Amino acid sequence: MAASEGTVVLAYSGGLDTSCILAWLKEQGYDVVAFLANIGQNEDFAEARKKALALGAKKVHIEDVSREFVEEFIWPAVQANALYEDRYLLGTSLARPCIARKLVEVARKEGARYVAHGATGKGNDQVRFELSCYALCPGIKVIAPWRLPKFYRRFAGRRELMDYAEKHGIPVPVTPKTPWSMDENLMHISYEAGILENPKNPAPPGLYTKTQDPATAPDTPDTLEIEFKKGVPVKVTNAKDGVTRQAALELFVYLNEIAGKHGVGRIDIVENRFIGMKSRGIYETPAGTILYHAHLDIEAFTMDREVRKIKQGLALKFSELVYNGFWHSPECEFIRHCIGRSQELVEGKVRLSVFKGQVYILGRESPQSLYNEELVSMNVQGDYEPADATGFININSLRLKEYHRLQSKVTVKQNE
Numbered sequence: 001m002a003a004s005e006g007t008v009v010l011a012y013s014g015g016l017d018t019s020c021i022l023a024w025l026k027e028q029g030y031d032v033v034a035f036l037a038n039i040g041q042n043e044d045f046a047e048a049r050k051k052a053l054a055l056g057a058k059k060v061h062i063e064d065v066s067r068e069f070v071e072e073f074i075w076p077a078v079q080a081n082a083l084y085e086d087r088y089l090l091g092t093s094l095a096r097p098c099i100a101r102k103l104v105e106v107a108r109k110e111g112a113r114y115v116a117h118g119a120t121g122k123g124n125d126q127v128r129f130e131l132s133c134y135a136l137c138p139g140i141k142v143i144a145p146w147r148l149p150k151f152y153r154r155f156a157g158r159r160e161l162m163d164y165a166e167k168h169g170i171p172v173p174v175t176p177k178t179p180w181s182m183d184e185n186l187m188h189i190s191y192e193a194g195i196l197e198n199p200k201n202p203a204p205p206g207l208y209t210k211t212q213d214p215a216t217a218p219d220t221p222d223t224l225e226i227e228f229k230k231g232v233p234v235k236v237t238n239a240k241d242g243v244t245r246q247a248a249l250e251l252f253v254y255l256n257e258i259a260g261k262h263g264v265g266r267i268d269i270v271e272n273r274f275i276g277m278k279s280r281g282i283y284e285t286p287a288g289t290i291l292y293h294a295h296l297d298i299e300a301f302t303m304d305r306e307v308r309k310i311k312q313g314l315a316l317k318f319s320e321l322v323y324n325g326f327w328h329s330p331e332c333e334f335i336r337h338c339i340g341r342s343q344e345l346v347e348g349k350v351r352l353s354v355f356k357g358q359v360y361i362l363g364r365e366s367p368q369s370l371y372n373e374e375l376v377s378m379n380v381q382g383d384y385e386p387a388d389a390t391g392f393i394n395i396n397s398l399r400l401k402e403y404h405r406l407q408s409k410v411t412v413k414q415n416e
Contacts, residue, residue, distance in 0.1 A: 005029040008114035008143060009107040011099065012036050014048035016172060018118040019055060020161055021145050023168045025116060026056045033057060035106045037099045038064040040186025055170065061106045066186055067249045069098045074187055074252065076336050078291050079231040079343045080315040084323040087269050089285045089292060091188025096125055097327035100132030107140060116143040124274050128325035135328035186252065188285040199270055199280045210284040214263030214357030221355035222258050226294045231343030233291060252287050259286030263357040274324040293359040294350040302346050302368045311342045
């Protein structure tokens with residue numbers, strides 16, 4: 001028997017690609033340990049374990065990371081109001097460093113020198129997985145089959161992969177269940193590739209799985225009150241039936257349920273991948289969409305204007321770093337610390353309505369509010385002298401007057 005190449009921990013999903021990769025790694029002489037993260041996806045984990053062992057995995061680790069995903073990754077994104085390119089709430093981007101952290105932990109436990117993944121050579125996930133692995137375990141070696149010529153030349157297309165699967169007893173559907181690829185976690189589900197690669201093609205009927213069609217969603221809204229402390233949701237109450245949730249994971253799951261029922265959280269976008277190409281993605285982020293709107297509102301209510309301007313700039317950079325795979329970088333850690341500091345007084349309750357694909361803010365209250373009703377009232381003068389505004393306007397108009405005075409001179413000279 002040939003000597004083993006060593007132990008590799010494979011980030012395993014149970015799907016066709018990583019099942020074939022598991023068998024292929026065995027062919028190359030590796031002892032394979034399969035690692036499957038439960039991060040809130042709809043998966044038969046017992047069946048996935050059975051499948052991996054049948055394919056020759058010497059051990060299977062299934063780790064539930066759902067709670068830490070919410071508390072340590074989603075909550076900082078909520079505090080940041082993180083959006084990539086103004087629309088994407090970063091569901092996949094946030095999940096990858098969470099999964100990679102546990103992957104490295106399992107590799108250390110198993111004494112493995114290698115980790116492997118099934119991310120393609122064209123996407124963002126290869127970068128996210130590997131940057132996280134190298135940051136957390138600098139000595140680890142990563143095997144990325146879809147970047148190895150001997151692998152991708154052998155499996156030039158889906159047909160070759162399915163032929164290999166049949167040869168090795170890997171269960172495969174007669175035809176793909178859906179002519180696109182999907183990736184799901186607790187925060188969202190993404191759809192891309194296949195028929196979706198043509199950006200003018202609309203989402204086909206039956207694509208969405210986390211949210212109901214807004215057109216057929218309930219005709220009565222759910223009214224929710226979400227309480228925040230330090231920029232993090234700590235309690236949700238449904239005014240309709242009095243249901244409350246407080247623990248982080250349970251709160252997030254409940255918001256997914258309510259938002260999904262009302263068709264909230266769908267987007268269809270073209271985005272810029274880190275490696276330099278544009279891609280089309282369709283996303284459902286139900287709970288994340290509710291929390292984005294609620295947090296944005298309570299933050300504006302409680303945070304100083306100039307602090308918020310700086311924080312918005314940091315949030316923009318944070319979103320870019322997370323999307324590009326730099327969660328475990330020193331700069332991202334620094335930004336998370338700064339954003340966390342900005343959230344110390346972001347506290348209070350937001351009341352909102354969820355209805356037919358939309359989130360409507362109804363009201364807010366906070367012991368840390370910077371809103372002064374008497375000061376802003378049109379009916380009460382309060383501690384404010386309207387005449388002072390004249391000087392304020394004069395000073396601010398000085399720059400504009402000088403600019404246009406000069407422009408007038410330049411125009412006259414050009415016309416002479």
